[in-house]
Amino acid sequence: MRAAVVPAKETATRLRLRLRGAVQGVGMRPFVHGLALRFHLSGFVRNDAEGVLIEVEGFTRDFVSALRAELPPLARLDSCECEEIAPRGDAGFQIETTRRGKAQTRIPADAATCEKCLDDLFDPSSRFHLYPFVNCTHCGPRYTLTRALPYDRAQTSMARFPMCADCAQDYADPTNRRFHAEPIACPTCGPRLTHAPQEIVAALRAGAIVALKGIGGFHLLCDAHNAETVAELRRRKGREAKPFALMLANEASLALFGAPTPEEAALLRAPAHPVVLVESRKNLPEVLAPGMSRIGVMLAYAPVHHLLFHAAGAERDAPCDFALVATSANPGGEPLVTGNDEARRKLEKIADLIVTHDRDIVVRADDSVMQIVDGAPAFLRRARGFVPEPIDLGGDGPCVLACGGHLKATLTLTRGREAFVCQHIGDLSDAETFRFYEESAAHLLRLLDVQPEVVACDLHPDYLSTRFAENFGLPVLRLQHHAAHVAAIAAEHGETEIFGAALDGTGLGDDGAIWGGEVLRLDGRGGFLREGALAPLPLWGGDRAAREPWRMGLAAFAALGRLDEAAGFFSAVPQAAQVAKMLGARHPQTSSLGRLFDAAAALLGFPQKQEFEGQAAMRLEALVREPKALPGGYVWRDQKLDFTPLLAHLIDARPDPRKGAELLHGTLIAGLAEALCALAQVGEEIALGGGCMMNRILSEGLAQRLRENNHAPLLARKLPPNDGGLSLGQAALARAALKNELEGEKKCVSQSPSR
Known part of the structure; x- marks a missing residue:
């Protein structure tokens, strides 16, 4: 984060501050409003296409320091540009209406229900008591319900739900935790669940398989203790042996089923609430994760999940033996199901009970899956809770759309110094998944409002991602698979020239052979040397x-x-x-x-x-x-x-x-x-x-x-090291090649004789 410039001495001044990063939809404006009141400042704050713009007038030094030190929990500040401007003598501090324009900001990722919203959820005196869609500016869905920037209610799937008087009052009150919480709703005005939690839990206890609509799509749920039901879920879903994830009520329940390290427990508590691999206590049926020593565990992260465990008798912070298999609802290798009609059509032969609600999911997102490797978090799958957080490439560069591989496909779109990697898509061999891939590309381009200069793809001519690139209508750069793997690691660590290894399954080499155990040196210009194998x-x-x-x-x-x-x-x-x-x-x-x-x-x-x-x-x-x-x-x-x-x-x-x-x-x-x-x-x-x-x-x-x-x-930290991170490496190589080409052209021009 670039340092803010503040006056050398404490005199009354007016400052203009430009905040960039994840600064919309995270409670930034009420936070700034509160700071301004605290320091008796006048001025305004507003959202716009670039992020958040603030002007404050008065004794501003403490304001700037507090702004940087006390950010809201979900805020990510990439830069704070500050300049002193002429005083205006404003009366009071205002939160102004959002101004639209070419999008240069971003949406924060979805976040698990915060402790204060859980207080509301289980408080009989709260109007949000037992309401399965409670949220505030510190938690709840963001990316998965947003159609376009800037992030305002009208641009989300909550636009169809007019706020009641109570919600409108909270939404308009800068001192309220729900000030401009775009998904705000209550039982009077908001979305509704088709089945009561008690009914769902009764079905689960009776051995049923339940399809439940959540934040980024449907889960298939069943009682994790019931070996016959888990086996039946495998049969119906066509998933013979791949491990299932486990959902638990709370952190106190972890020790009943696994032995997490402190680092794993901290990762489970993170705002994203990903699935985390932990050592299993082997007290659940083997059919849950056949032949594995670890199980994937996640904590309840949406209000409806907490209500299910509450209906099953769980207490807020006490161990609970009730455990659920929670796996993505996607039959036969297709993408995650998100729509109500789609669920009834595709899941009727898998689920005994289909539970929906009337808030649309705009962007599907599977649960993220992580583990602790070498003392720090690492991704196995990056999706809900982390997308669309960008990766800083360390400097500006050309806009590139990178198309990834064929398995575990993702796309990356660069804008300035940022790389936006979409959520896990999957195997493009499936026609529905390829349609999801195309939708994801269109959504990224619409959301970021940029036009790529080139499209990057794999060398392999038969990958559908390669064919997508070829049909996109822009110049295509074809890049070697394993060079892209090494480049992905380099990019997230801020490097371009690097030495490394790509230890992989399959990828087409530039000699036409199948590579996968390569020692490579990247030259920083988009090329590489194969030094060993x-x-x-x-x-x-x-x-x-x-x-x-x-x-x-x-x-x-x-x-x-x-x-x-x-x-x-x-x-x-x-x-x-x-x-x-x-x-x-x-x-x-x-x-x-x-x-x-x-x-x-x-x-x-x-x-x-x-x-x-x-x-x-x-x-x-x-x-x-x-x-x-x-x-x-x-x-x-x-x-x-x-x-x-x-x-x-x-x-x-x-x-x-x-x-x-x-x-x-x-x-x-x-x-x-x-x-x-x-x-x-x-x-x-x-x-x-x-x-x-x-x-x-x-x-x-x-x-x-x-x-x-x-x-x-x-090691890979911000993306998976497998093909889920391939598109980032392609984007990095393509940008390096374009920069090198441009610099070569400039050099030729500078060396050409004058006429």
Whole structure:
């Protein structure tokens, strides 16, 4: 935040202050009004397209200091520009009407219900008593109900609900916590739920699956203690093994089901209330998170959630055994359901009870999912509670729309020095999800009111995100997948030139091969140098190899020159013998670390089909207690890191799965650290990106080894390290390339002879 300029001596002055950042919809104007009254100042405050504009007259030094030190809880101040202007002699301090214009500000993210609103919710004397849509300027929905900027009620889905006299009075009162709380409503004038909380809880206790409309979409809920119902939810939703998240009444209930660290507990309490991975106490049915040592937990974050637990007998701050599976309502890989009619049409065969309300969801947003990695929060999925908070790129640059990848797709739109990354979208193979992707692009462009100069996308010609870019009607920059992964880490840390690793599943290399274990150096001009890689393994079956790990198990035998043994090792897989014969023919290669994990999983006897992406690697990670490097388990030679000695050991020694998983992780950490330290410059920062960096054991172990060798590891903090952050890296590379091109043109002009 840039420092405000204040007068050198305390005399009566008039100051004009321009606030930029998340400064609308967070109670900034009443806060400023209160400060002005406190310091006996005259002037005004108003919202406009750039943020918040303030003029104050009087003895202003303490006002400026207090403004910066006492911001409202949800406010994020990027800059405070201040200038002294001529006094006007205003009488009193006014909150002026919003002035519209070209949007240069932003909307804050949705926030969980605050403690004061919970007080109102459970206070029989409050007009908000047991009202499932209570909110104030410190909490409630923002992004998910906003159609356009500036953030005013008329621009939200609350426009259809005229305020009653009591709400209008609160809304107009600068001393009230609900002053200009755009979603303000009460039972007299606001949205209504179709079913009472008591009815919903009765259905849940009876073993029903309930679809509940919330903040950014519908949840599918069921009793987490009821193994049969959880299994039935899996069957109906077509989600055989991917872990379900758990919703609990409050923080006091956490210890009943998990063992969170202090850092994890703090993250659970954050205003976003994300899903957080914590160690499980294993006292819930295994079907909740099969084969996992951790469970995803979130605390009730919307008023309706608190009312459900209240109806189930929970007390405000007391432990409660009532726990709910809470998973996104999206059948068959489609995007999250948001509309009432859509829910009745798409969820009728999944949910026994569908609970809706009449406040429209403008922007769908799944729950964000996070974990603590190397002592700090890290994203697995970034959506509700964090979008649309921008990432500061450190300086102005061209406006770029970056289209991301094909799986875990996101889009990034840059404006000035900010990068706005949309919420998690998902797998673009599904037609409905691709429509959601197109909607998200249109919404970003409308909301930020900018026109991109270029569109950036992946090298892969068959990604739907690439085709979207090609059809957008602007110049297209095609960028290498793993360079974008490293660039995403660099961008969020304010770097452009950087050395790093992209440890990933799949991505098209600039040589046409499938990469995924790359050591890269970004040149700060949009280009990169591949300085090292994992030794390749055969990739038979293309994308099928990611779904059927036994194929990578065969690849391990082929790489060792022992393919004749493979059919016997995989005798339980009928196709293995035939595919082993085919492997003798010409086949593609991959340097993917993700596929190396799959090979190890197959050799350790894990299920030979993955029900969801990364399942085998996640189960291996869940087994590890202490990583242990296998002596001689890798070879680092000629810029290639070869782990076939480890694979040979897994074949010959046939260790039990836990020991094998510990050897895999320990050996990977040792080998990757040696390669990175050998290629890095002395004391150099090293960026670590790619989907494999979601593995906490690998990330923490590698980061620690790098520190021991005097290198500073840079991990993903503001976005997921997987393809959820890819669009940011594309945007950063594209801006660097455009800047370099522009500077080259300027240089040519300056060096051209005069005529």
